[in-house]
Amino acid sequence: xxxxxxxxxxxxxxxxxxxxxxxxxxxxxxxxxxxxxxxxxxxxxxxxxxxxxxxxxxxxxxxxxxxxxxxxxxxxxxxxxxxxxxxxxxxxxxxxxxxxxxxxxxxxxxxxxxxxxxxxxxxxxxxxxxxxxxxxxxxxxxxxxxxxxxxxxxxxxxxxxxxxxxxxxxxxxxxxxxxxxxxxxxxxxxxxxxxxxxxxxxxxxxxxxxxxxxxxxxxxxxxxxxxxxxxxxxxxxxxxxxxxxxxxxxxxxxxxxxxxxxxxxxxxxxxxxxxxxxxxxxxxxxxxxxxxxxxxxxxxxxxxxxxxxxxxxxxxxxxxxxxxxxxxxxxxxxxxxxxxxxxxxxxxxxxxxxxxx
Amino acid sequence: xxxxxxxxxxxxxxxxxxxxxxxxxxxxxxxxxxxxxxxxxxxxxxxxxxxxxxxxxxxxxxxxxxxxxxxxxxxxxxxxxxxxxxxxxxxxxxxxxxxxxxxxxxxxxxxxxxxxxxxxxxxxxxxxxxxxxxxxxxxxxxxxxxxxxxxxxxxxxxxxxxxxxxxxxxxxxxxxxxxxxxxxxxxxxxxxxxxxxxxxxxxxxxxxxxxxxxxxxxxxxxxxxxxxxxxxxxxxxxxxxxxxxxxxxxxxxxxxxxxxxxxxxxxxxxxxxxxxxxxxxxxxxxxxxxxxxxxxxxxxxxxxxxxxxxxxxxxxxxxxxxxxxxxxxxxxxxxxxxxxxxxxxxxxxxxxxxxxx
DNA sequence: TAGAACCTGGACAACGTTGTCATGCGCGCG
DNA sequence: CGCGCGCATGACAACGTTGTCCAGGTTCTA
Numbered sequence: 126x127x128x129x130x131x132x133x134x135x136x137x138x139x140x141x142x143x144x145x146x147x148x149x150x151x152x153x154x155x156x157x158x159x160x161x162x163x164x165x166x167x168x169x170x171x172x173x174x175x176x177x178x179x180x181x182x183x184x185x186x187x188x189x190x191x192x193x194x195x196x197x198x199x200x201x202x203x204x205x206x207x208x209x210x211x212x213x214x215x216x217x218x219x220x221x222x223x224x225x226x227x228x229x230x231x232x233x234x235x236x237x238x239x240x241x242x243x244x245x246x247x248x249x250x251x252x253x254x255x256x257x258x259x260x261x262x263x264x265x266x267x268x269x270x271x272x273x274x275x276x277x278x279x280x281x282x283x284x285x286x287x288x289x290x291x292x293x294x295x296x297x298x299x300x301x302x303x304x305x306x307x308x309x310x311x312x313x314x315x316x317x318x319x320x321x322x323x324x325x326x327x328x329x330x331x332x333x334x335x336x337x338x339x340x341x342x343x344x345x346x347x348x349x350x351x352x353x354x355x356x357x358x359x360x361x362x363x364x365x366x367x368x369x370x371x372x373x374x375x376x377x378x379x380x381x382x383x384x385x386x387x388x389x390x391x392x393x394x395x396x397x398x399x400x401x402x403x404x405x406x407x408x409x410x411x412x413x414x415x416x417x418x419x420x421x422x423x424x425x426x427x428x429x430x431x432x433x434x435x436x437x438x439x440x441x442x443x444x445x446x447x448x449x450x451x452x453x454x455x456x457x458x459x460x461x462x463x464x465x466x467x468x469x470x471x472x473x474x475x476x477x478x479x480x481x482x
Numbered sequence: 483x484x485x486x487x488x489x490x491x492x493x494x495x496x497x498x499x500x501x502x503x504x505x506x507x508x509x510x511x512x513x514x515x516x517x518x519x520x521x522x523x524x525x526x527x528x529x530x531x532x533x534x535x536x537x538x539x540x541x542x543x544x545x546x547x548x549x550x551x552x553x554x555x556x557x558x559x560x561x562x563x564x565x566x567x568x569x570x571x572x573x574x575x576x577x578x579x580x581x582x583x584x585x586x587x588x589x590x591x592x593x594x595x596x597x598x599x600x601x602x603x604x605x606x607x608x609x610x611x612x613x614x615x616x617x618x619x620x621x622x623x624x625x626x627x628x629x630x631x632x633x634x635x636x637x638x639x640x641x642x643x644x645x646x647x648x649x650x651x652x653x654x655x656x657x658x659x660x661x662x663x664x665x666x667x668x669x670x671x672x673x674x675x676x677x678x679x680x681x682x683x684x685x686x687x688x689x690x691x692x693x694x695x696x697x698x699x700x701x702x703x704x705x706x707x708x709x710x711x712x713x714x715x716x717x718x719x720x721x722x723x724x725x726x727x728x729x730x731x732x733x734x735x736x737x738x739x740x741x742x743x744x745x746x747x748x749x750x751x752x753x754x755x756x757x758x759x760x761x762x763x764x765x766x767x768x769x770x771x772x773x774x775x776x777x778x779x780x781x782x783x784x785x786x787x788x789x790x791x792x793x794x795x796x797x798x799x800x801x802x803x804x805x806x807x808x809x810x811x812x813x814x815x816x817x818x819x820x821x822x823x824x825x826x827x828x829x830x831x832x833x834x835x836x837x838x839x
Numbered sequence: 840t841a842g843a844a845c846c847t848g849g850a851c852a853a854c855g856t857t858g859t860c861a862t863g864c865g866c867g868c869g
Numbered sequence: 870c871g872c873g874c875g876c877a878t879g880a881c882a883a884c885g886t887t888g889t890c891c892a893g894g895t896t897c898t899a
Contacts, residue, residue: 152645154885165849170887178847195641200621201561202885205854210558212622220587223780226578233577233604242618244601247590261599264557265569284552288509404784423580424781427761511855522879527857535877559855562884846895854886861880869872 153194162190173198204266212236213269213291213450214262215245216255224397224420224439225273228295231443232271239451241268252276263290269450271295271443277338279304291453295446297340303461305453307446309437311341311419314468315348316355318417318435319393321470323356326480327391327415329364331382333375333403334395336368345395345419361387375402383414390480391415397422404432415478417470426473433476436469510551519547530555561623569593570626570648570807571619572602573612581754581777581796582630585652588800589628596808598625609633620647626807628652628800634695636661648810652803654697660818662810664803666794668698668776671825672705673712675774675792676750678827680713683837684748684772686721688739690732690760691752693725702752702776718744732759740771747837748772754779761789772835774827783830790833793826 155169162169164183171179172187179187190196204210215232217225229245236243244262248255255275259282262270269291270282277300286292286304294306322330332349335342346367353360363385366378379402382389392407392414394400400418407414418434425432445464453459470476512526519526521540528536529544536544547553561567572589574582586602593600601619605612612632616639619627626648627639634657643649643661651663679687689706692699703724710717720742723735736759739746749764749771751757757775764771775791782789802821810816 156885159849166885167850167887168848171848174887180847183847195644197617197621197641199562199623199885201558201567201623202854203887204558205556205562205856205885206887208854220590221583223580223583226580226583230577230604242601242622243603244599246600247587260554264554265599266556266558284554287552401781404781408784422781424758424761424779424785427765428781428784429786513855516879523855524857524879524881525877528878531857537877540877556855559884560857562855562886563857565884840899842897842899844895844897846893848892848894850891851889853888856884858883859881862878864877865875867872867874869870 152199153196154199155196158187158190158194158196161194162186208266210266210268211240212242212244212265212267213271213447214259214265214267215243215271216248216258216262217245217273218248218250218275220245220247222397223423227440228273228443231440232447235444235447235451241451248273248275250275252278256281260285268454269293271446271450272299273297274299276300291450293446293450293453295442298463305446305449305459305461305464307442307449307464307466309341309442310465310467311344312348312351314435314437314470315345315393315395315419316352317348317468317470318419318433318476319349319352320355321433321472321476322391322393322415322417323352323358325391325415325477328356328358328480329361329387329389329391330358331364331366331379331389331392332395333366333369333378333382333392333399335370335399342367342395349393363387364389370396370398372398372402372405375399376406379403379406383410388482389414390482391417391476391478394418396420400432400434404428412481413478414481415476417476421471425471428475430475430478431473433470433472433474436471438466438469441466509556510553511556512553514551515544515547515553518551519543565623567623567625568597569599569601569622569624570628570804571616571622571624572600572628573605573615573619574602574630575605575607575632577602577604579754580780584797585630585800588797589804592801592804592808598808605630605632607632609635613638617642625811626650628803628807629656630654631656633657648807650803650807650810652799655820662803662806662816662818662821664799664806664821664823666698666799667822667824668701669705669708671792671794671827672702672750672752672776673709674705674825674827675776675790675833676706676709677712678790678829678833679748679750679772679774680709680715682748682772682834685713685715685837686718686744686746686748687715688721688723688736688746688749689752690723690726690735690739690749690756692727692756699724699752706750720744721746727753727755729755729759732756733763736760736763740767745839746771747839748774748833748835751775753777757789757791761785769838770835771838772833774833778828782828785832787832787835788830790827790829790831793828795823795826798823 155166159166159169169187172184213236233243246258252275263285272294273296274294279299279302283302292304294304298306334346337343337346364382369375369378392403394403397420400422403416418432421434421436512523516523516526526544529541570593590600603615609632620642629651630653631651636656636659640659649661651661655663691703694700694703721739726732726735749760751760754777757779760773778791778793
């Protein structure tokens with residue numbers, strides 16, 4: 126039986142040893158298992174994949190060989206052959222942002238329920254890096270992509286989508302292509318949050334938010350303006366700070382609107398990072414200033430006063446997006462849809478403070 | 483030129499259409515690009531991989547064909563051929579735990595610096611799921627694994643490690659196998675934290691921690707005992723609560739040790755989740771109880787009083803582990819090592835309160 | 840008891856890429 | 870003018886798996 130010769134004697138193996146970095150023994154393949162079990166290659170494949178048509182006795186022999194050799198199926202080869210990878214990609218902007226933890230987890234749960242693996246990477250808010258990552262994942266032939274976009278032009282994904290890569294955008298819509306997107310009701314949430322402050326007697330309300338080129342920031346700003354307009358309040362330019370996120374500049378912006386000629390009596394913070402910084406600023410003040418923040422923050426209830434927020438359900442965003450992705454993968458072509466999830470106003474004290482002037 | 487016939491006419495393509503789920507056009511391959519550019523297959527490969535030996539003119543023709551067809555290299559096939567995947571896996575226990583955000587991010591940064599992709603999944607503290615995930619990643623032929631273990635028996639990884647999969651454990655050591663591990667100094671951190679309380683006059687100090695079968699929990703408990711022993715304080719059983727983590731039971735445990743016959747004047751919380759719950763309990767009390775927690779928590783400085791913690795550097799844990807992983811991948815075989823990172827006591831007020839009895 | 844139906848097992852090609860090696864061309868130099 | 874050398878290019882096999890199809894053997898039925 127000359128086929129049972131050790132692998133290292135075959136020319137291809139010596140070759141591999143030279144070119145690739147595999148350091149220890151080469152991994153056994155189905156061929157090796159077959160040789161050891163004294164069966165054909167395809168029979169091993171059948172056992173590994175639980176396909177029918179193998180005698181219990183043969184199966185046992187194969188299993189023993191697998192065990193003895195420490196064989197593990199090479200999924201790269203499998204993917205190459207089958208075309209589908211049973212894995213999906215998730216691209217988010219910052220793994221360390223607590224907002225994305227539950228989102229990412231929810232996506233993973235759904236993927237797992239569908240027998241798929243989740244591969245994720247973060248774009249660090251850099252559109253180029255987002256594109257690089259997305260295309261790298263496509264090269265790996267992920268079946269689908271969940272993208273929290275950093276850029277605003279996603280035409281680079283067109284060939285991929287056409288080739289069958291399911292794609293869902295979350296948190297912000299895709300730029301310049303038609304695609305599914307799952308969003309929070311940023312406009313409505315912000316409008317309700319600001320209306321809440323107005324209902325508690327505030328008229329001069331500040332807004333600190335991210336750059337309006339970011340969709341969520343623009344929508345929240347729009348919500349702020351809408352609430353003010355609904356109440357017949359004219360907004361002073363000095364009450365708004367757009368495009369600042371780093372703590373130091375947020376601090377200065379907050380201090381400016383608190384001490385100007387028309388000092389605000391309440392602040393609406395456009396995202397969780399801004400909220401945290403504003404809390405620090407307000408903590409150093411003698412007078413009380415009301416605060417409502419967009420996005421929940423941990424321990425918000427333990428602060429004095431508790432922080433009133435417009436909470437989005439990050440887990441629901443992720444779950445909805447992932448489920449939509451798998452619906453794309455299961456069925457026929459769906460027309461791109463925009464799904465908007467409601468936000469929830471959580472009152473904890475800071476948003477119910479009366480004006481203090 | 484009969485080779486330019488559309489792909490769908492080749493029998494293999496009809497076959498693929500029937501068996502795999504690819505819905506739209508099939509993806510173009512190098513062969514298609516070659517046909518369109520009127521060059522050989524290998525030339526396309528050279529262009530795609532930036533290999534030398536291609537005339538500028540030829541290269542341009544190939545690039546145009548790539549552009550026109552929307553070609554993207556199939557990395558599965560590449561991996562199959564080359565043996566290495568340029569990707570590493572990270573297995574952690576809960577993506578939603580804020581402790582793992584920075585850790586995961588640090589691992590990703592290092593991977594990126596080495597041109598590798600990060601694939602991650604969470605075990606949800608379930609040893610079986612950890613194993614399942616780890617083996618799935620190995621089947622994908624990741625080059626290496628960073629594991630935050632949930633289980634305590636990792637012999638299932640032996641064949642993989644022998645086959646050349648680099649492996650580093652983080653936060654907790656591997657069970658029953660020799661492997662690299664990167665840890666925080668849980669023992670020293672806890673001992674210092676408790677000693678800090680003792681230095682501020684406390685004698686009756688409570689400890690609430692996770693199950694001692696978890697390595698970190700056991701080490702922290704050991705640190706607590708060591709500090710108490712060093713100070714010559716005999717520990718009453720009623721001061722210790724081991725193995726509780728869910729908020730309700732932590733609450734009851736805290737209340738019990740605060741109201742017993744020998745009520746504690748200070749509490750050492752064994753992890754961030756316990757700390758948060760204890761803060762809530764203490765907030766409802768009239769008398770002041772000192773608190774030191776293991777793990778930092780966000781906004782800890784904004785609470786009244788600020789929360790004193792023993793902080794671990796999650797990012798450094800991740801970075802160190804990932805760098806060790808790539809050193810394994812680069813070089814020759816390294817002997818397994820145990821790397822311990824220092825913790826840092828962050829005083830914010832709650833740990834400096836005097837005993838109030 | 841012959842033939843059919845069935846079951847198990849294996850040979851083979853194909854998935855898309857890359858490493859090796861061979862070919863053919865143009866050019867410089869003896 | 871011819872020889873060889875370097876360079877661009879392409880043919881081909883191999884990576885490890887799975888789908889197809891066929892062979893050989895067993896069991897059941899007429």
